[in-house]
Amino acid sequence: MKRHNNKAWLYLLPAVLFLGFFVVYPLVDVFIYSFEEGYNSASRMFFGVGAYNYSYILHDPYFLQAVKNTFILVIITVPISTALALLIAAGLNSIKALKKLFQTIYFLPYVTNTLAVGLVFMILFKKTAYSDGMINLVIKIFGGGPVDFIGGPYWAKMFVLCFYTIWVVMPFKVLILTSALASVNPQYYAAARIDGARKLRIFTKITLPMISPMIFYLVITGFIGAFKAYSDAVALFGTDLNVAEMNTIVGYIYDMLYGSSGGYPSYASAAAIVLLAIVLTITCVNSLISRKYVVY
Amino acid sequence: MKNKSLQKAKKRAGSAAPVSLHVPAGTGNAASAATSRAGRAFPVRARTLNHKPVSSALTYTLLTLWAIMVLFPFYWMLLSSVKSYGAYSSEYVPAFFTLSPTFENYRSAFTAVPLGKYLLNTLVFTAVTTSVMLIVTIFAAFAFARLDFRGKNLVFTFFLALMMLPNELVIVTNFVTVTQLDLRNTFTGLILPSVASVFYIYLLKENFAQIPDSLYYAAKVDGTSDLKYLFKVMLPICKPTIITIVILKVIECWNSFVWPRLITDDASFFLVSNGIQEIRENGFGRENIPAMMAAVVVISVPLIVLFLIFRKKIIEGVLRGGMKG
Numbered sequence: 001m002k003r004h005n006n007k008a009w010l011y012l013l014p015a016v017l018f019l020g021f022f023v024v025y026p027l028v029d030v031f032i033y034s035f036e037e038g039y040n041s042a043s044r045m046f047f048g049v050g051a052y053n054y055s056y057i058l059h060d061p062y063f064l065q066a067v068k069n070t071f072i073l074v075i076i077t078v079p080i081s082t083a084l085a086l087l088i089a090a091g092l093n094s095i096k097a098l099k100k101l102f103q104t105i106y107f108l109p110y111v112t113n114t115l116a117v118g119l120v121f122m123i124l125f126k127k128t129a130y131s132d133g134m135i136n137l138v139i140k141i142f143g144g145g146p147v148d149f150i151g152g153p154y155w156a157k158m159f160v161l162c163f164y165t166i167w168v169v170m171p172f173k174v175l176i177l178t179s180a181l182a183s184v185n186p187q188y189y190a191a192a193r194i195d196g197a198r199k200l201r202i203f204t205k206i207t208l209p210m211i212s213p214m215i216f217y218l219v220i221t222g223f224i225g226a227f228k229a230y231s232d233a234v235a236l237f238g239t240d241l242n243v244a245e246m247n248t249i250v251g252y253i254y255d256m257l258y259g260s261s262g263g264y265p266s267y268a269s270a271a272a273i274v275l276l277a278i279v280l281t282i283t284c285v286n287s288l289i290s291r292k293y294v295v296y
Numbered sequence: 297m298k299n300k301s302l303q304k305a306k307k308r309a310g311s312a313a314p315v316s317l318h319v320p321a322g323t324g325n326a327a328s329a330a331t332s333r334a335g336r337a338f339p340v341r342a343r344t345l346n347h348k349p350v351s352s353a354l355t356y357t358l359l360t361l362w363a364i365m366v367l368f369p370f371y372w373m374l375l376s377s378v379k380s381y382g383a384y385s386s387e388y389v390p391a392f393f394t395l396s397p398t399f400e401n402y403r404s405a406f407t408a409v410p411l412g413k414y415l416l417n418t419l420v421f422t423a424v425t426t427s428v429m430l431i432v433t434i435f436a437a438f439a440f441a442r443l444d445f446r447g448k449n450l451v452f453t454f455f456l457a458l459m460m461l462p463n464e465l466v467i468v469t470n471f472v473t474v475t476q477l478d479l480r481n482t483f484t485g486l487i488l489p490s491v492a493s494v495f496y497i498y499l500l501k502e503n504f505a506q507i508p509d510s511l512y513y514a515a516k517v518d519g520t521s522d523l524k525y526l527f528k529v530m531l532p533i534c535k536p537t538i539i540t541i542v543i544l545k546v547i548e549c550w551n552s553f554v555w556p557r558l559i560t561d562d563a564s565f566f567l568v569s570n571g572i573q574e575i576r577e578n579g580f581g582r583e584n585i586p587a588m589m590a591a592v593v594v595i596s597v598p599l600i601v602l603f604l605i606f607r608k609k610i611i612e613g614v615l616r617g618g619m620k621g
Contacts, residue, residue, distance in 0.1 A: 004443045004444065004445060005445045005446055007443060007445075007522070008439045008443040008444070008445035008448070009439075009445065011435040011436065011438055011439035011443065012435070012436050012439045012440075012451070013435075014431070014432040014435060014436070014492075015432050015433070015435070015436035015492050015497060016436075018432060018488070018491055018492030019455075019458065019492045019494065021473075022466065022470055022473075022488065022489040022492065023458055023466050023492070023494075024458070025469065026465070026466035026467075026468070026469030026470050026473070027461065027465060027466060029468075029469040030465050030466065030468050030469055033468060033469070084362075087358065088358070088359065088362055091355045091358050091359050092359065094352075094355055095352070095355060095356065095359070098356075098359075102359050102363060103611075104604075104607060105363045105366055105367060106362065106363070106366060107603070107607075107610075107611060108366055108367075108370070108600065108603070109366060110547075110614065111547060111599040111600060111602070111603040111610070112596050112599065112600065113550065113551050113568060113569060113572070113595055113596060113599070114551060114553070114569075115551075115553055115568075115569040115572045115573055116568070116569075116572050116591075116592040116595045116596050117369055117370075117373075117592070117596065119572060119576060119588060119589075119592055120369045120370075120372055120373045120589070120592060121369060123372070123376070123585055123589070124369065124372060128583075130385055130388065130583075131387060131388050131389070131390060132388070132389075133390065134372065134390050137389060137390060167365070167366070167369075170366075172614065175611060175614060175615060176615070179615055224462070228462060228463075228464060230554065231553050231554065231569075234553075234573065238576070238577065239573065239577070250464055250554075253464055253467075253468070254554065254557075254558065257467075257468060257471050257558060258471070258557075258558050265468050265469075265471070265472055268468045269468050269469075272464050272465050272467075272468055273465070275462065275464060276461075276462060276464075276465055279462060
């Protein structure tokens with residue numbers, strides 16, 4: 001093939017320009033920002049270079065709260081949503097009637113606006129002076145007292161956040177797992193049945209190993225996605241997440257940039273880099289663990 | 297562990313489904329074809345894991361329960377949106393249905409807050425971002441798949457590396473850049489950072505690369521220019537991938553919240569996500585939940601309708617685009 005150096009670069013030019021300006025340059029810049037001490041947007045000045053920004057955010061109670069919230073969210077939602085999605089996908093694959101209908105319904109949260117539906121969840125869970133709300137009605141039926149899930153105790157709020165996060169991420173996981181399960185060669189099942197294997201055994205010895213790469217993939221993307229949680233929390237608790245004690249790492253980054261607490265891009269950068277470090281570490285650990293269990 | 301028919305299916309679907317290690321594009325078909333083949337070969341009922349009536353009933357119960365979980369919020373928002381404000385506020389115990397539905401809330405959703413404006417903004421933002429992104433993506437994918445140039449592999453690897461990094465890293469600088477360029481509260485500022493997407497370039501490049509070289513040389517012999525070849529031959533062949541990309545991007549645009557929130561504080565540039573947040577915090581008076589729900593319904597409907605029309609395409613697209621975390 002003959003070389004088309006100039007022409008090729010011409011075709012690539014728009015992509016290179018946009019990526020260079022809005023992705024590559026910012027990537028370099030964010031590291032520089034994170035080491036510029038005392039930078040502030042108003043004066044565009046900084047007075048030193050060092051790790052002060054990191055030390056500042058690591059001592060900031062809001063940041064620690066955000067890190068704690070994010071970790072709790074990740075640890076609760078990733079395993080539950082993956083397991084639940086596996087259960088539902090297995091159910092979907094074992095039925096014929098109504099399968100299409102169920103699949104369509106399950107996919108709906110994927111195409112809805114997180115902020116908009118979050119508002120509905122807030123109303124379902126909220127306890128106001130006028131009404132205890134829908135969920136409290138259900139709790140009452142089972143004999144519990146009303147809880148304010150939106151403005152009340154920490155764990156009640158965390159529960160709603162986890163619940164909503166799971167609700168939002170389920171469509172993708174169910175979809176991926178359903179198709180992974182459907183692609184397992186049925187001859188394996190047939191062979192196992194001839195050998196007289198029981199259902200649970202078939203599931204753990206054939207199905208799980210066969211779809212383990214997909215489960216692993218979902219766990220990794222689930223971890224990364226949950227570490228970047230933000231919109232869900234805003235949808236439920238409003239934009240002032242620090243007051244609600246429900247801030248996330250990403251929320252902290254944006255708060256440092258913008259709004260009443262904003263104007264500190266260097267703190268935001270430092271927090272973004274801490275987030276990157278956490279995500280990279282988790283991904284590496286996941287990969288190491290998966291080598292033991294995933295069958296490729 | 298891998299078996300023949302899977303590999304064959306994979307080859308057929310080819311790298312058009314880069315993500316799906318074991319899930320070729322259009323898995324549904326491939327898998328069901330495999331099933332029926334196996335069904336003929338083995339008289340044993342191959343597919344049914346659960347064939348006892350008890351476990352089947354259990355399965356349906358589980359699936360129905362989750363369906364209710366998914367649908368209930370939608371039902372509740374529809375229900376609340378047609379309750380009158382007075383009726384809603386006087387319900388200490390929320391009612392599960394209403395006998396006197398009203399559309400008053402929808403009227404106030406469009407008159408008391410600029411919901412129409414938010415919708416229009418989102419529409420413009422989505423249309424422009426998607427089309428510019430598509431042009432940038434098509435040209436870049438063409439260069440990577442069809443043209444040979446020095447440093448191609450290096451540049452492509454670099455592109456792939458960019459794909460792995462979280463968006464949050466670049467948003468800090470982009471925010472500062474756009475602010476300094478005085479592009480806050482403009483469509484340009486909203487759109488610019490989201491038009492180049494490495495993932496879509498990658499997806500399309502993989503698909504372009506599957507088109508046999510012979511077609512290109514035949515076109516060259518006929519004196520077709522590269523541009524004409526791209527638009528008359530490559531794009532029609534790769535139409536499914538283009539549709540996938542458009543669908544994913546439209547969903548992404550319609551739901552984007554973070555960047556618009558940073559870049560706009562003037563309500564006349566709000567997108568629906570920011571609009572709904574604004575409505576929640578300032579519009580209607582905080583307690584007018586029915587009107588809020590009407591706004592939520594209006595915002596949710598377009599994508600849901602789109603989904604119901606293009607159900608198959610969207611599900612397939614998300615399956616293929618799965619890598620995008």
